[in-house]
Amino acid sequence: MxxxxxxxxxxxxxxxxxxxxxxxxxxxxxxxxxxxxxxxxxxxxxxxxxxxxxxxFFEAERTKMWPNVWQFAAREEEMPEPGDHVVYNNVGRSYILVRQENGSIRAFHNVCLHRGRKLRLESGHASELQCPFHGFTWNNDGSLKQIPCQWDFQHLEERDMNLPELRVGRWAGFIFVTESDAAPELADFLAPLPDKFARWRxxxxxxxxxxxxxxxxxxxxxxxxxxxxxxxxxxxxxxxxxxxxxxxxxxxxxxxxxxxxxxxxxxxxxxxxxxxxxxxxxxxxxxxxxxxxxxxxxxxxxxxxxxxxxxxxxxxxxxxxxxxxxxxxxxxxxxxxxxxxxxxxxxxxxxxxxxxxxxxxxxxxxxxxxxxxxxxxxxxxxxxxxxxxxxxxxxxxxxxxxxxxxxxxxxxxxxxxxxxxxxxxxxxxxxxxxxxxxxxxxxxxxxxxxxxxxxxxxxxx
Missing domain, CATH: 3.90.380.10 (Naphthalene 1,2-dioxygenase Alpha Subunit; Chain A, domain 1)
Incomplete structure (x- = not known):
């Protein structure tokens, strides 16, 4: 077409x-x-x-479309305080959005890098992201905090254990995420809506x-x-x-x-x-x-x-x-x-x-x-x-x-x-x-x- x-x-x-x-x-x-x-x-x-x-066709959507678009994942008022987080699931993917101490928002794949369990099942508040299975723990900025029995994981480089991160975009109280590094900036993706919605605040x-x-x-x-x-x-x-x-x-x-x-x-x-x-x-x-x-x-x-x-x-x-x-x-x-x-x-x-x-x-x-x-x-x-x-x-x-x-x-x-x-x-x-x-x-x-x-x-x- x-x-x-x-x-x-x-x-x-x-x-x-x-x-x-x-x-x-x-x-x-x-x-x-x-x-x-x-x-x-x-x-x-x-x-x-x-x-x-x-x-x-559903598989083509899942692999070729969904990872490459900006998706509306949350509203700002859902996560007003540092440590507040929102879990967003779609087509087999799970993401966790976390409010940072400076008011920014970061988003990560909601997957433990040890054995793959989801870190969070529901939205809420937490001072850290700890896997309920074995206790691998990350800070709310996605950096690795603790590996239980660290002596058994000497083969892991700490820098490779940070939670994989997604891009985050914010507009008019809406929070978007995308897996794609090639996707345009959110304002360009949404154009001309940011200009049209400005007066409606x-x-x-x-x-x-x-x-x-x-x-x-x-x-x-x-x-x-x-x-x-x-x-x-x-x-x-x-x-x-x-x-x-x-x-x-x-x-x-x-x-x-x-x-x-x-x-x-x-x-x-x-x-x-x-x-x-x-x-x-x-x-x-x-x-x-x-x-x-x-x-x-x-x-x-x-x-x-x-x-x-x-x-x-x-x-x-x-x-x-x-x-x-x-x-x-x-x-x-x-x-x-x-x-x-x-x-x-x-x-x-x-x-x-x-x-x-x-x-x-x-x-x-x-x-x-x-x-x-x-x-x-x-x-x-x-x-x-x-x-x-x-x-x-x-x-x-x-x-x-x-x-x-x-x-x-x-x-x-x-x-x-x-x-x-x-x-x-x-x-x-x-x-x-x-x-x-x-x-x-x-x-x-x-x-x-x-x-x-x-x-x-x-x-x-």
């Missing part, structure tokens, strides 16, 4: 109104970071179904809620369910009164970053004949959205649209109540779904409202995925950073709606997850080994696969 030159979006799109038209009507001027946009025509080639099901945020569940589908199929919005008309009909699903603007940058910007506070183009009132739009948002500050307790402001009223409610609760100036926070940044993707398995939302962060990992192979959803809350401006919530692991029988803290959002996730095991079963049974994608609305999925192909072919990093 070859990338094509940058080109205009298709003219035969569903909506009568564009995202720029919506932004033009907002109550505050929209900054260039939100207006800035880029899309590429990536063609219309089908994707092979075996990419989601085959052992050979996610480093001021903390993990307020964190939920994970194993989904019986390939990690790519699960992540792709969050790369396009047009499934909402069938999968999420309850959100259509306030979601411009088919108005979504898709943007693509470089190899590793893309965006679906879905406007809220306006009806779906699929409901254009229903003539919903502004009051009906606002009521639906309050009752079925996970991003509403008013929770049904606020009326439509006089002379304002539902979108403007809802943005004002969010501005007051999510910024002003915490001591932040909201004067330049636009309606779009307080409401809309800025669903960015960072290749290969992370999706941080932009904007000023509580930010959602998705992460997907094979669990343990190509037929299942650990899907994680974090909600980032903003700390009080003059307060300390709250402790990070620990991940709540949902068992197979527990729906996402079990998590009462995120209100209606859990029901939306349940609707998505209900599809995915059947997607996997269908891919396994595919009679023609083809997955057909829309040229525009599913262009982010095609972008993802084209980047994957570059890693497997050795073209990246």
């Amino acid at each position: 070859d990338e094509q030159a940058t080109s205009p979006r298709p003219d035969d799109r569903c909506p009568d109104i564009t995202v720029d038209d919506i932004l033009d009507q907002d109550s505050k001027p929209v900054p260039p970071e939100v207006r800035d946009d880029e899309w590429r025509d990536l063609g219309t080639d089908a994707v092979a179904a075996e990419r989601y099901t085959g052992d050979a 996610l480093e001021e945020c903390y993990t307020a809620l964190w939920v994970g569940k194993v989904i019986k589908a390939n990690w790519k199929a699960v992540s792709e369910a969050f790369m396009e919005a047009w499934h909402s008309v069938v999968t999420h009909p309850q959100i259509l009164p306030y979601t411009g699903d088919a108005n979504t603007r898709y943007s693509i940058w470089g190899d590793h970053a893309n965006l679906a910007l879905t406007p809220f506070g306006m009806p779906s183009p699929h409901l254009r004949d229903e003539k919903l009132s502004e009051e009906e739009i606002m009521e639906a948002f309050d009752q079925t959205s996970g991003r509403s500050a008013s929770a049904g307790g606020r009326k439509l402001a006089k002379g304002k649209t539902a979108r403007q009223s809802m943005a004002e409610a969010n501005r007051e609760q999510f910024l002003e109540a915490l001591g932040y100036d909201s004067s330049d926070a636009t309606d779009s940044e307080m409401l809309d779904a800025f669903t960015y993707n960072v290749f290969p398995n992370m999706a941080p939302w932009g904007g000023f409202a509580p930010n959602i962060v998705y992460r997907w990992r094979p669990w343990p192979d190509q037929h299942a995925t650990l899907m994680e959803v974090r909600i980032l809350g903003r700390k009080p401006k003059n307060g300390d950073m709250p402790e990070a919530a620990e991940m709540r692991f949902l068992e197979e029988h527990e729906p996402w709606a079990t998590v009462e803290e995120w209100g209606a959002l859990g029901g939306v996730f349940d609707q998505d997850m209900e599809n995915l095991p059947y997607v996997q079963e269908g891919l396994i049974a595919s009679p023609n080994n083809r997955v057909e994608l829309g040229k525009y609305q599913e262009s982010r999925i095609r972008h993802f696969h084209q980047t994957m192909d570059k890693y497997i072919a050795g073209e990246l990093p």
Whole structure:
């Protein structure tokens, strides 16, 4: 699948109104970071179904892609003090990230260099890294501290016994690791996201809620369910009164970053004949959205649209109540779904409202995925950073709606997850080994696969 030159979006799109038209009507001027946009025509080639099901492709991912990319491994607030550490596992690898005395973070392969046992099974705090098997011990900087019965290991050079180290990158409160010495610097890998996210200051945020569940589908199929919005008309009909699903603007940058910007506070183009009132739009948002500050307790402001009223409610609760100036926070940044993707398995939302962060990992192979959803809350401006919530692991029988803290959002996730095991079963049974994608609305999925192909072919990093 070859990338094509940058080109205009298709003219035969569903909506009568564009995202720029919506932004033009907002109550505050929209900054260039939100207006800035880029899309590429990536063609219309089908994707092979075996990419989601085959052992050979999964092995190519494991050996040629995963070791060479930057992976989101932790948030800063998970490990605030020296000696705090986070264990991150993925596709058979295990890493341990450790906060150093000077505040920096180092990452090591979580493997004892004696007999191979994992040094740590869980995140936590330790003054040293000691293997529970025989007691080989390392300092938190990875240097060797002690070998029990040292007399029996005279053949080992101390310098060769330091824990193998990974590169660490930090951005907006997120901590990344990579095994690759050839990978670009993290800022270059993420570009242009650091510039776009700067005004949203996610480093001021903390993990307020964190939920994970194993989904019986390939990690790519699960992540792709969050790369396009047009499934909402069938999968999420309850959100259509306030979601411009088919108005979504898709943007693509470089190899590793893309965006679906879905406007809220306006009806779906699929409901254009229903003539919903502004009051009906606002009521639906309050009752079925996970991003509403008013929770049904606020009326439509006089002379304002539902979108403007809802943005004002969010501005007051999510910024002003915490001591932040909201004067330049636009309606779009307080409401809309800025669903960015960072290749290969992370999706941080932009904007000023509580930010959602998705992460997907094979669990343990190509037929299942650990899907994680974090909600980032903003700390009080003059307060300390709250402790990070620990991940709540949902068992197979527990729906996402079990998590009462995120209100209606859990029901939306349940609707998505209900599809995915059947997607996997269908891919396994595919009679023609083809997955057909829309040229525009599913262009982010095609972008993802084209980047994957570059890693497997050795073209990246």
